[in-house]
Amino acid sequence: MGGGVAIGDVNGDGLPDVCFSSNTGAPRLYLNQGEMKFREAKNAGLDLPAKATWNTGISMVDVNGDGHLDIYLCRSGNLQLANRMNLLYINKGDGTFKERAALFGLNDPGYSVQADFFDYDKDGDLDIYLANHGINFYGRDPQGNVSNAPDQYSGDKLYRNDGDRFTNVTKEAGILERAYSYGLGVGIGDLNQDGWDDIYVSNDFFEHDYLYWNQGDGTFREGIKTAARQTSYFGMGNTITDFNNDQLLDVMVVDMTAEDHYRRHANLAGLSYEKFWDFVDKGYHYQYMFNSLNINNGNATFSNQAQLAGIAQTDWSWAPLAADFNNDGRTDLYITNGLRKDVLNLDFINNIDKRFAKYIGINGQLPEDRFVEMLQTMPPEKVSNFFYRNEGDLRFEDVRDQWGANTPSFSTGAAYADLDQDGDLDLVVNNIDAPAFVFENQKTEGPFLRIELQGQGRNKFGWGAKVRVTSGEATQLQQQYPIRGYQSSVEPVLHFGFPADAPVRVEV
Numbered sequence: 001m002g003g004g005v006a007i008g009d010v011n012g013d014g015l016p017d018v019c020f021s022s023n024t025g026a027p028r029l030y031l032n033q034g035e036m037k038f039r040e041a042k043n044a045g046l047d048l049p050a051k052a053t054w055n056t057g058i059s060m061v062d063v064n065g066d067g068h069l070d071i072y073l074c075r076s077g078n079l080q081l082a083n084r085m086n087l088l089y090i091n092k093g094d095g096t097f098k099e100r101a102a103l104f105g106l107n108d109p110g111y112s113v114q115a116d117f118f119d120y121d122k123d124g125d126l127d128i129y130l131a132n133h134g135i136n137f138y139g140r141d142p143q144g145n146v147s148n149a150p151d152q153y154s155g156d157k158l159y160r161n162d163g164d165r166f167t168n169v170t171k172e173a174g175i176l177e178r179a180y181s182y183g184l185g186v187g188i189g190d191l192n193q194d195g196w197d198d199i200y201v202s203n204d205f206f207e208h209d210y211l212y213w214n215q216g217d218g219t220f221r222e223g224i225k226t227a228a229r230q231t232s233y234f235g236m237g238n239t240i241t242d243f244n245n246d247q248l249l250d251v252m253v254v255d256m257t258a259e260d261h262y263r264r265h266a267n268l269a270g271l272s273y274e275k276f277w278d279f280v281d282k283g284y285h286y287q288y289m290f291n292s293l294n295i296n297n298g299n300a301t302f303s304n305q306a307q308l309a310g311i312a313q314t315d316w317s318w319a320p321l322a323a324d325f326n327n328d329g330r331t332d333l334y335i336t337n338g339l340r341k342d343v344l345n346l347d348f349i350n351n352i353d354k355r356f357a358k359y360i361g362i363n364g365q366l367p368e369d370r371f372v373e374m375l376q377t378m379p380p381e382k383v384s385n386f387f388y389r390n391e392g393d394l395r396f397e398d399v400r401d402q403w404g405a406n407t408p409s410f411s412t413g414a415a416y417a418d419l420d421q422d423g424d425l426d427l428v429v430n431n432i433d434a435p436a437f438v439f440e441n442q443k444t445e446g447p448f449l450r451i452e453l454q455g456q457g458r459n460k461f462g463w464g465a466k467v468r469v470t471s472g473e474a475t476q477l478q479q480q481y482p483i484r485g486y487q488s489s490v491e492p493v494l495h496f497g498f499p500a501d502a503p504v505r506v507e508v
Contacts, residue, residue, distance in 0.1 A: 001076075001113070002318065002412025003430045004487030006060035007419075008069045011095030016417040016491045018428055019046075019071060020436065021058040027073060031095065036420050036440055045097040046071065050083045057114030057413075057487035063104065064164075065125060065458025068093050072128075074112035074487075078135055081109045086130075105166040110153045111135055116483040118188045118197050119464055120173075121160065121218055124457030128166065129175075130157040131183030131201055141275070142180060142206060146283035151179035156201065156210075158220075161458075174219045180207045185238035188481045189249045190466070192300040197464055197479075202235030202253045208285035209235050209253065213300075225285050228294050228302045233271050233287035237486030241322040242477045243331050244394055247468070248296035249479065254317035254335055257289050263315065263381075268344040291317065295394070309394045311335075314386045319414045319485035325403075325425050327446040327497030329474055330390035336411035336486070337385055340432050341378040348378050382408035385429070405439060415484075417491030423448045425495055430488075447501055451494040453480055453508075461492045468507040471498045 003021040010017045015032035022028065027046040030038040048055075054077025063070045068091035075084045085107040089097035101107035110132040117126040134154035155177025159166040170177055185202040192198065196214035203209050209231045212220035224231065232255040243250045258264045271289050280286060290312040294302035306312040317337040325332045342348065352374065359370045366374065384406040388396035400406040410432040419426040420440065429437035449469060453462030465480045476496055482489045498504070 001056060002410070002432050002487070003055065004058040004114075004413030004489075005415040005428050005430050005436075006058045006071065006489045007415045007417040007428065007491045008060040008482075008489070010060070010069050010091060012068070012093075015421070016419060017095070019058060019060065020430055021055050021073060021413070021487065023054055023056070025055075027055075027058060027071065027089075032419065034420070036438070041095065044095065045099070046089055047099075048087075049099070052079055052083045053077070054079060054084065056112060058489070059115050059117065059483055060489045060492075061117045061126065061463075061482070062460050063088060063106075063117075063126065064090060065460060066093070067460045069492075071097060072106070072115050074115055074130075076111040076113065076133070084111070085109045086112055086115070104164070105168075106159065108157060110155070110157065113184055114186050114483065114487050116186045116188050116199075116481070117463060118481065119459055120158075120197060120214060123161075124459060125161040125163070126459055126463055127161045128159045129186055129188070129199055130159065131186040132156050133182040133184065133204070134179055137180055141278070142282060144282070147178065147180070148176060149179055150177035151181075152177070154179050155181050156183055169218075172219070174221060175212065176210065176222060178207065182207055184236050185253065185486055186483070187238045187240040187251065188464075188483070189240035189479050191240070191249055191251070191296065193248070193298070200238060200240060200251050202232065202238040204234050204236065206279050206284055206287075208287055227300060228292075228304065230286045230288055230292070230304050231294075232292045233289045236317055237319045239320045239322045239484045240479075240481070241331055243293070243322065243390070244295065245330070245474060245476055246296075246298075247475060247477045248298050249477070250296050251292070251294045251302065252320045252322060252333070253292045253294075254314060254320045254337075255289055255291050256316040257291075257313045258315050259313045266346060267342060268346055268349060270344065291320075293394075305394050309396050310398075311388055311396050315383050317386075318412045319488060321414055321416055321427075321485045321490075323416050323425050323495065324497040325416075325441060326389065326443045327424060327448050329446070329471070329476065329497055329499045330392055332390050333386075333388040333396060334405070334414065334416075334427060335386040335388075336414050336429060338383050338408075338410035338432075340410050341375070341380055343378060345379050380410075382410060384408050385411050403443060407437070409434060409437070411437070413486050413488040415488045415490045418450065418493070418495065423450075447498045449496045449498070449504060449506075451496070451506070453492075453494070463492075465508060467494055469496045470505040470507075472500070472502045
C-alpha cells in the first residue's frame with residue numbers, strides 16, 4: 001500500500017516541512033532549511049509504541065486548535081489490536097511532538113487508510129472522517145446482496161470533536177460501517193453548493209464509492225447512485241477540485257488500467273463482463289476499471305469525462321494531485337502509480353499451480369518458506385508517474401517527459417507545496433524501496449497569488465473556507481481542504497496562478 005506525505009510548517013519558521021509515513025517504520029520528519037535543503041528531525045518525538053506495525057495515511061492538521069500543526073497517523077494490518085491503533089502526535093509548539101491519541105479518543109483500532117478533518121456541524125472545531133478497509137473480504141466476491149451489516153474495524157467512522165475529546169457518532173450520523181468497505185481515498189468539499197461540506201470516499205473492489213450529502217442537522221445521506229451514473233471499480237485515491245473553472249467542485253478518482261497494449265494483456269483483467277453484471281444485480285453501482293473524472297453539473301449530479309479528457313488509463317494508480325503547477329490559471333494533474341509486485345501478472349498466475357501445488361498442506365496453505373519463495377517469483381515492473389497539463393475545455397496533455405517527471409518508480413503518496421518560496425508548487429513523492437522524489441518546479445509562467453488563511457475558534461487554519469479569485473474574466477474557486485490524493489496532505493496554503501497580469505479580486 002505504500003506510505004504518504006504530509007507538508008506544513010510545524011516549527012513556525014515560515015517554511016513548509018515534510019513528513020513521510022512508512023508501512024513498517026516510524027514517520028520521518030524533515031525540517032525545511034530554505035533553498036531546497038532539509039534536515040531530518042531525528043528527536044521530534046514521532047516514535048512508534050511497538051515494533052510490529054503497519055502504517056498507512058498521514059495527516060498534518062491542527063487537531064486541538066492551538067495554532068500548531070499536529071500529525072495524525074493511520075495504521076492497519078492483520079496485527080494485534082493494540083498494534084494497529086491510530087496515533088496522534090500533538091505539536092508542543094516547537095516542532096517536537098507527544099503522542100496523545102488515547103487522550104483525545106482518536107486511538108481507533110480499525111484497519112485505517114486515511115483520516116480527513118472538517119467541521120461538519122459548524123461548531124468551530126474540526127471533526128474527523130476515518131476511511132477504513134476490510135481484510136476478511138479482501139478481493140473476494142460478495143456471496144449475497146449489498147449488506148449494511150456493521151463492522152467496527154472494517155467500516156468507516158465519523159468522530160465529532162467535543163472540545164478536548166472526540167466522540168464516535170458514526171451510527172447516528174448515518175455513516176455506513178460496512179464489513180465490505182475498502183476505502184482508499186477520502187475527500188471533503190461542498191459538492192452541491194448548499195453551504196454544508198460533503199464527503200466522497202473511493203472504495204477498492206466491488207464495494208462502490210460513497211457520496212455522503214451533508215444534511216445540515218448532524219446527519220448524512222449516502223447518494224452515489226443518483227449523483228453519478230458510473231464510478232471507478234478499483235477506486236484508489238481521490239481529489240475534489242474545480243477542474244474547469246466553473247465554480248463547481250469536481251471529483252477525480254484513479255483506478256488501475258494500464259496505458260499501453262502490452263501491460264493490459266500481460267496482466268489479468270480485474271473485472272469480467274459476468275462479474276460486472278453480477279455486482280450490479282446484487283445492488284452495487286455501475287463500476288468500470290478506469291479513472292473517473294466526474295464533472296459537477298451543478299444540480300447534485302456528475303458526468304464522467306475521463307475518457308474525453310484523455311486521462312482514463314494511468315496504470316496501477318494511487319494519488320491524483322490537482323493544482324496549477326505552471327501558473328496559467330488552469331488546474332493540472334499529477335498521478336502516482338506503480339505496484340511493488342505485479343500480482344496480476346498472467347505468467348506468474350499460470351505457473352503457481354505448476355510450481356507450488358505439491359507443497360500445499362492439508363489445510364490448503366503453503367508452508368511459510370514456500371510462500372515467501374512464491375512471492376519472490378512475482379515479477380516487478382516500474383512505470384513512470386503521469387503529469388498532465390490542463391489545456392482548457394477539459395483537454396489534458398501528457399507532459400511527464402517535458403516536465404521531467406518520467407522516472408520509473410513504485411510511487412504511492414504525494415503532496416505539493418512551495419518548498420522554496422519562489423511562487424510555484426513543488427512536489428514530494430513517497431516511493432517504495434527507493435528514495436523519495438523531490439521535484440523543484442522550474443516551470444513558472446505567470447503571476448501567482450498565495451493565500452494563507454487564519455480561522456476563528458479552534459479552526460485556526462481555516463479548513464473549509466472557500467476562496468474565489470477573479471482575474472480578468474476568469475474566476476477560480478478553491479476550498480481549503482489539505483487532505484488530498486492518497487494517504488497524504490498538502491501545504492495548508494491556497495495557490496492561484498494567472499495567465500497574464502491583470503487586476504485581481506479575492507472573495508473569501
